[in-house]
Amino acid sequence: MPGYRVQDILSRRSLVSLLAIAAVAGGASAAFAYAGGWLSPGRLQPAKIVNALEGHDGKHEGFRRAHAKGLCVVGHFDGNGQGLALSKASLFRRATTPVIGRFSLAGGVPNAGDGRVTFHSLALKFDLPQGEQWRMALNHVPVFPVATPQAFLDFQLATTPDPATGKPDPAKVQAYMAQHPETKAFADYMAKAPLPSSFANANYNSVDAFRFTNDQGQTRVVRWIFTPEAPFEELDKATLADRPRDFLFDEVAGRLAQGPLVWHLSVILPNDGDPTDDATKPWPDDRQRVEVGTLTIDRAVTEDDGPCRDVNFDPTILPAGVSPSDDPLLAARSSVYAVGYTRRTGEPAAASALATDQAFPAPAANQPAASQPAAKESAQ
Amino acid sequence: MKSTTFSGAARLLHWLMAVLIIAMLFIGVGMVSTVGASHNWLVPLHKSVGATLLLLVLIRLAVRATKGTPPLPADMPAPQKAVAHLSHLVLYALMIALPLVGWSMLSAGGYPIIVWGAVHLPPLLSPDRGLYASLRHLHTYLAYALFLTVIAHLSAALMHGLIFKDGVFQSMAAWRTRR
Ligand code: HEM
Ligand code: HEM
Ligand code: HEM
DSSP states (O other), X not given: OOXXXXXXXXXXXXXXXXXXXXXXXXXXXXXXXXXXXXXXXXXXXHHHHHHHHHHHHOOOTTSOSSSOEEEXXXXXXXXXXXXXXXXXXXXXXXXXXXXXXXXXXXXXXXXOOSOSSSOEEEEEEEEOGGGOEEEEEEESSXXXXXXXXXXXHHHHHHTSBOTTTSSBOHHHXXXXXXXXXXXXXXXXXXXXXXXXXXXXXOOEEOOSOEEEEOTTOOEEEEEEEEEESXXXXXXXXXXXXXXXXXXXXXXXXXXXXXXXXXXXXXXXXXXXXXXXXXXXXXXXXXXXXXXXXXXXXXXXXXXXXXXXXXXXXXXXXXXXTEEEOSOHHHHHXXXXXXXXXXXXXXXXXXXOTTTTOTTSOOOTTSOOOOOOOOOOOOOO | OXXXXXXXXXXXXXXXXXXXXXHHXXXXXXXXXXXXXXXXXXXXXXXXXXXXHHHHHHXXXXXXXXHOOOOOOTTSOHHHHHHHHHHHHHHHHHHHHHHHHHHHHHHHTTOOEEETTTEEEOOSSOOOHHHHHHHXXXXXXXXXXXXXXXXXXXXXXXXXXXXXXXXXXHHHHOSSOOO
């Protein structure tokens, strides 16, 4: 008969049952630990990549672990209807969609100087009808230095400054580059390609490919590019280090004080055989482009007072009609940005580099913006 | 006479939700620890199943309130009964809290909340940086607490079935409702 006393439970008769129960509970726990990656230290987890970014540029509490220096912008998008043949995304209707965004420079140092050979970037959040959103994080260069999240991690680790010298260990960099001709090709390209003289006259590229689905259910994989109306001018790379710390952000704020800035969004259609799963490979310039609308940026606001700081510009937040391609960077970006976002939102928000910049008058409530001599920071 | 098993609806909901909740715990820890392509579909699946579970637990509470529950065996010691009831209370509390915390944290993070492919849930809170981070951590802690409670519950259920043989296991595992 059932006994609920401890001696009944621990009796010899129940031993096999107890062992079976322990095996079930232990097995379930082991399976859970395996699923969560606790038993596989070799697994490429998003936190490893965020740790590597923090190791590379230092941990700056409250800031993004990449593209740490930025400026919020506000504007709108006017679709021309042409995009609907490619994707049913409501952004492509003949309608106006409100947009907020963020200009940024790559790198994890929030008050770094702007005079660096690095990405000029624009992140966007389109607020579509019925609560839909489309978020993008775009770079001025159409290709990326690495094709996979593992290569991203290895590249970060190989180029992390050695605490002794303050510079990356050349042997590690060389060993990495020998394994990754695509990163070497990218570095060579960056060294010789002209840098835009402003955030205003740069292209902004999706870099990764995405899958579009139209109303008829036809799908195709595309990339896209925002091309500026402002004429391209080149930044003099020789004098970069001598420029004031915030010159690029100040310059674009000055332009926006004069009037809005406009970009044309074109969807790029690949030819058969163009890679859709490798962001290191450009698609040739002659690929068909369909212009689908214009982006207008009306004004800039510092991160401290603007709408962009606490937004995760995860490029996989997409409206109906757009979904991720087979590019392995996309899932990794989503997963890594989420870890970075949780870390930085859990830390107190710190003043951005532009918080006391004269180009951005502080709101009346704040103390008057002290005029700060632009400090020169070593470009890295 | 009161039945010795849970009602058919209660048993169906119990086992359906048991499978889904265990799946959710595994999907959750799996999706946040990978950078692989599965992240792209696991995250939307997690939100959709989570929202489904929130609906199911509400139905389940209604079923429980109308159909009642079978009594625990009369000879079961009172402290043990109390532990059993408390553990069920904890399970229900976590089953309700986890989806609500998931929904709230996405609201506080300013994310769109899309479930079942196309349904946009309204935000429960307005965006708030610090609150997002706190709720995000709470979601993890509550999920771990649920996992541990489920393991304890499962072990206790098996003890009833294999050692005490007192009908408690059958009350949930029986195919037919018994008097
Ligand atoms: C696996 C590859 C990549 C990793 C691990 C990575 C990592 C990161 C991280 C951690 C952030 C900060 C996110 C936040 O805290 O909100 C970030 C921001 C950003 N990334 Fe990436 N990234 C990757 C690929 C790319 C690619 C291919 C592009 C090309 C367009 C890109 C463009 C950007 C931009 C523009 C931002 C700034 C977004 C903003 O202003 O919030 N990233 N990245
Ligand atoms: C997978 C293995 C599981 C087994 C073998 C199992 C077994 C049982 C049994 C035998 C009962 C009846 C206890 C009684 O008479 O009071 C029960 C009740 C219950 N189970 Fe499970 N269960 C399992 C999983 C779960 C899971 C994953 C949950 C959800 C978190 C859950 C939640 C509950 C709740 C809340 C009750 C109390 C029902 C009520 O009084 O309304 N069970 N379970
Ligand atoms: C019974 C219901 C649920 C369970 C058991 C559950 C469980 C989990 C677990 C175990 C994790 C991983 C936590 C970690 O390791 O840090 C997680 C993450 C997550 N959950 Fe849930 N969850 C539930 C409901 C929901 C709902 C309803 C939503 C939203 C609508 C949601 C959204 C999320 C999101 C977005 C993440 C990952 C966030 C990130 O990448 O930072 N969950 N969940």
